[in-house]
Amino acid sequence: xxxxxxxxxSFLGSAMxxxxxxxxxxxxxxxxxxxxxxxxxxxxxxxMHIPPRDLDxxxxxxxxxxxxxxxPVFHIKDGKPVYGTRVTFDLAxxxxxxxxxxxxxxxxxxxxxxxxxxxxxxSLGYREEVEVGDMRFQLLESGHIPGGAQVLVESGGKxxxxxxxxxxxxxxxxxxxxxxxxDLDxxxxxxxYADEDHTERVTLExxxxxxxxxxxEAGGTVLVPAFSVGRAQEIxxxxxxxxxxxxxxxxxxxxxxxxxxxxxxxxxxxxxxFMNAMHRADWIEGWxxxxxxxxxxxxxISPAGMLKGGPAAFYIQTVGKKSNNAVFLVGYQIxxxxxxxLMDKGVCIIDGKVRKVKAKVGFFDxxxxxxxxxxxxxxxxxxxxxxxxxxxxxxxxxxxxxKWIKEEVGLEAKAPKxxxxxxx
Numbered sequence: 001x002x003x004x005x006x007x008x009x010s011f012l013g014s015a016m017x018x019x020x021x022x023x024x025x026x027x028x029x030x031x032x033x034x035x036x037x038x039x040x041x042x043x044x045x046x047x048m049h050i051p052p053r054d055l056d057x058x059x060x061x062x063x064x065x066x067x068x069x070x071x072p073v074f075h076i077k078d079g080k081p082v083y084g085t086r087v088t089f090d091l092a093x094x095x096x097x098x099x100x101x102x103x104x105x106x107x108x109x110x111x112x113x114x115x116x117x118x119x120x121x122x123s124l125g126y127r128e129e130v131e132v133g134d135m136r137f138q139l140l141e142s143g144h145i146p147g148g149a150q151v152l153v154e155s156g157g158k159x160x161x162x163x164x165x166x167x168x169x170x171x172x173x174x175x176x177x178x179x180x181x182x183d184l185d186x187x188x189x190x191x192x193y194a195d196e197d198h199t200e201r202v203t204l205e206x207x208x209x210x211x212x213x214x215x216x217e218a219g220g221t222v223l224v225p226a227f228s229v230g231r232a233q234e235i236x237x238x239x240x241x242x243x244x245x246x247x248x249x250x251x252x253x254x255x256x257x258x259x260x261x262x263x264x265x266x267x268x269x270x271x272x273x274f275m276n277a278m279h280r281a282d283w284i285e286g287w288x289x290x291x292x293x294x295x296x297x298x299x300x301i302s303p304a305g306m307l308k309g310g311p312a313a314f315y316i317q318t319v320g321k322k323s324n325n326a327v328f329l330v331g332y333q334i335x336x337x338x339x340x341x342l343m344d345k346g347v348c349i350i351d352g353k354v355r356k357v358k359a360k361v362g363f364f365d366x367x368x369x370x371x372x373x374x375x376x377x378x379x380x381x382x383x384x385x386x387x388x389x390x391x392x393x394x395x396x397x398x399x400x401x402x403k404w405i406k407e408e409v410g411l412e413a414k415a416p417k418x419x420x421x422x423x424x
Contacts, residue, residue, distance in 0.1 A: 005156030006423045013047030014392045015418040019066040022047035027155035030133025038069035060084040061164035062148035063091035072109040075116035086123040087147035087264035143167040143177040145230035146267045168374035172237040183384030186424040191393030194401035198371035209242040220324040225312040227305040228253035240277035247298030251284040251311040294318040306339035325359040388413040
């Protein structure tokens with residue numbers, strides 16, 4: 001009989017909210033931090049503080065800023081080892097550099113701390129086991145974005161899973177999450193879409209390609225505002241998979257992210273399809289290309305995904321004015337963003353004024369998170385009678401999902417508050 005020693009889990013961020021993910025796991029002799037992200041409102045929000053001296057290592061599950069954006073703070077004085085996949089570090093470098101550049105507010109770190117962080121990065125493959133003190137952990141594929149991971153932590157006979165952001169469904173870009181966990185004592189699970197199902201992927205892809213084709217063949221331009229990492233590349237892959245024969249243009253930071261992924265094709269489910277999509281696309285080199293693309297029939301894939309800047313904010317000035325064009329949103333639109341205003345009210349800032357957009361506006365739910373069906377299936381399939389802690393959900397999704405788990409699956413479940421510490 002193994003004498004099990006309790007682990008402490010501290011919820012420093014993403015408790016009852018989406019953003020600033022940060023979970024600390026402490027054993028008898030070590031403590032590791034799983035993610036340390038930012039909340040991207042008007043003023044960047046940070047997770048609760050944890051003294052660097054109390055940490056033995058940091059793990060970045062994926063490059064999105066709400067999971068990676070505050071990690072340089074641990075490299076102001078000392079250099080904590082930071083674990084993750086190779087492609088996560090390359091993408092995090094791109095995104096955090098941009099965050100520092102665009103932040104009009106004081107950040108507690110600068111480029112020098114980011115460079116120090118990158119020097120202390122330790123690249124891991126999936127299912128590769130690492131020891132930190134009396135803890136062992138490994139990364140499992142998350143299906144969320146390229147290089148994304150879940151973390152399985154073991155110490156003192158206890159096994160804890162942190163799903164981070166994960167998608168159990170196969171997409172054109174990635175295989176669905178690895179859900180072969182074995183017996184678990186605790187699970188920290190996301191709940192972004194605990195209250196809604198996503199449209200079945202193939203149905204959604206077909207509808208998207210049909211609608212895009214109809215607009216372009218009638219002489220129109222389709223603007224697809226898309227997140228630079230993951231979504232932009234998936235949209236390009238979908239068009240290539242359906243043999244879309246018209247012009248596809250990639251702009252903004254999606255270009256640099258795509259170049260990074262071209263160097264890390266092993267993280268993609270179909271490298272051949274991805275390279276085909278990249279080689280078929282036109283890559284914007286400057287303003288002349290941009291102006292030409294905005295007036296030519298074809299598809300433009302460009303950040304920002306919620307129209308909060310990036311070249312997409314330029315394109316909508318031209319594309320939005322004509323009724324034979326279209327703007328197809330392909331990701332979640334946070335309330336208050338230009339993308340959400342466009343989706344809900346059909347308006348956008350054009351030539352400095354809020355105007356009705358004449359172009360057709362559509363929304364396609366190409367989410368990189370599991371929907372309610374997959375989240376519920378995951379919990380039902382858990383082995384070992386674990387305690388479940390629900391995080392990373394807005395508008396009441398954390399307590400809603402915890403309640404469902406208790407009532408329908410019979411596992412102990414709760415939605416922890418920020419700063420709460422539990423023993424497992």
